[in-house]
Amino acid sequence: MGFYCQRHSYETELTTKVVSCTQAQVKLEVNGRKQNVKGFELILEDTVLFPEGGGQPDDRGTINNVEVLRITRKGADAIHFVTSSLEPGSEVTQKVDWKRRFDHMQQHSGQHLVTAIADDKYGWKTTSWDLGREKSFIELDTPKISQEQLEELEKDTNDAIRKCIPMTPRLVELGSKELQEVRTRGLPDDHVGLVRIVEIEGIEANLCCGTHVSNLSHLQAIKLLGAEKGKKGKTNLYFLAGNRVLSYLGKCYNNEKALNLSLKCGPDEHVQQVDKIQKSLKTANKTSLTVLRELAVLEARHYKLNPNRDPLLSIHRKEGDSEYMIIVANEVGPENALMLLSTGEENGAGLFLVAGPTDIVEEAGPRVASLLEGKGACKNGRYQGKATKLSKRSEAEKLLRDFTHKLNLNS
The missing domain is CATH 2.40.30.130 (Elongation Factor Tu (Ef-tu); domain 3)
Structure with missing residues (x-):
């Protein structure tokens, strides 16, 4: 039963x-x-x-x-x-929980409809499907789906919905001849009793145990979101049915309103405005990097020109990067200082570099990494790595200062 x-x-x-x-x-x-x-x-x-x-x-x-x-x-x-x-x-x-149940009914019944039309019109067999929390997909046995085919398939499914076609379950005996004429991927190994068929009148009959709408009109609408390459020459077709279409449309509309305010233009100009902003940002980033490189050179030269310079050069620059640190280290030179350079959040994560005489760097570098709770490696007389706690930078400075008595620096 x-x-x-x-x-x-x-x-x-x-x-x-x-x-x-x-x-x-x-x-x-x-x-x-x-x-x-x-x-x-x-x-x-x-x-x-x-x-x-x-x-x-x-x-x-x-x-x-x-x-x-x-x-x-x-x-x-x-x-x-x-x-x-x-x-x-x-x-x-x-x-x-009716909201969850009806959502599952709409997505599952929508899958049956898309599967049937995709098979009958294009010969694409459904090999599996997934009812996701926000969107579902059908795995179709075809290597690709064109945009024209996608649009045609969506049109055909919604035409069927508007015809208010009944969707009816029925039970038949195992071994019935009727089972030879229905769409199926087989029964579970532990199946017992009668076999359940769900029929979309005039479109298909399918072996299925799920809960379904009684009429295609209850699907309201189906939106095909797009197709992506699947596994082994197959294609995943993503879709929404019923209330999910309305929910998705509501989210898109709210996003559109937010973008109107942020971009100070209407939706028809969003792409053009974003492209303009991206070009401006690219130019600004290029300028910023140039300034940062020049600053690295100036800071290094300022240090070298100081007759009373500290043998330990310690610089932290939040907006810096690895290239900034390398430029400073190159300009100062390992013969002129023991260096601790870092970039990133002062109390968070970032990059660090220890430079100076090779023997000191090889000994002190791993200890600095340990203090900063990070990881790194020594290469070409420098120890460079990632830190998770730059808040312990003062402890790293103290450690390196203990090594300065070993320095034989140029004056």
């Missing part, structure tokens, strides 16, 4: 009885991390909550106001994972 959720996909509540309740531990995503959660697995006489299958994620909802964290299928049973036990034989009320 199938589950209640499969027979009545639009129903959101069901009162039924507990068949069994057993202790279990399931790995779930909690706050973005996989964790082992202890709880109970419930089998009920029937369920309004869909267990994952056919590429469709499981429902969310409650049983007696207790949150259901996961629903899977094992043979003919739906397994509901909860954190509170319930007495076998007791009557319970299930409620489904």
Whole structure:
């Protein structure tokens, strides 16, 4: 007979009885991390909550106001994972998260429609699909899809939606001749009982266990976002159906309004204005780099011209880069100073360079890296690397100052 959720996909509540309740531990995503959660697995006489299958994620909802964290299928049973036990034989009320359910119905039914038309019109077989949280994709057995084909496929799917074609599930016996005429990728190994077919009248019939809309008009619209190269000569076709189209349009419109304010122009001029800004930024960056290089030369020369210069040259420049440090080191020369140069956030991460006599650099460089909680390497008489804590720069200066007595510098 199938589950209640499969027979009545639009129903959101069901009162039924507990068949069994057993202790279990399931790995779930909690706050973005996989964790082992202890709880109970419930089998009920029937369920309004869909267990994952056919590429469709499981429902969310409650049983007696207790949150259901996961629903899977094992043979003919739906397994509901909860954190509170319930007495076998007791009557319970299930409620489904309708927003999630209807979203899954729209995306899954939309996938059936796109799959059918893509196959019938272009001969592109669907080899897999994924119902993502924000957008879904269908893996099609074709190496590429042209823009013209994409537009034509989108037009055909939305034409079918406007015709308000019924979409109907039915059950047939395993081994029925009818199964030879439907679209299928096979049954699960643990399948038992009757086989469920979902038919879009006059378009296709497909083996499927998922929840679906009763009429294509309930899809509202389908938007094909684009196609990308997939694996092994296949193409991933990304799409939105129903409420996701409206949500996506709302986000795009809000982004457009924000860009209007930032760019001080209308949407028709966005690309031109961004191109203009990018060119200006490129020129400004080039000028900034030139100034930075000239500053490095001037700072090095200023140091060398000072008759009372400190044997330890320590410079930190937040907006600098590795080339800036190298220019300073080259201009000063290892025979004239022991140097600690750094760039980046003063209390955060950045780059550093230790330069000077080779024997001192080879000994002191790794110790400086350790103090700054970074990593680096010694090459050509310099130790250069990345630091995570430039806030400890004063400690690195103190360490290097202890080496200055070994210096035999030019005056």
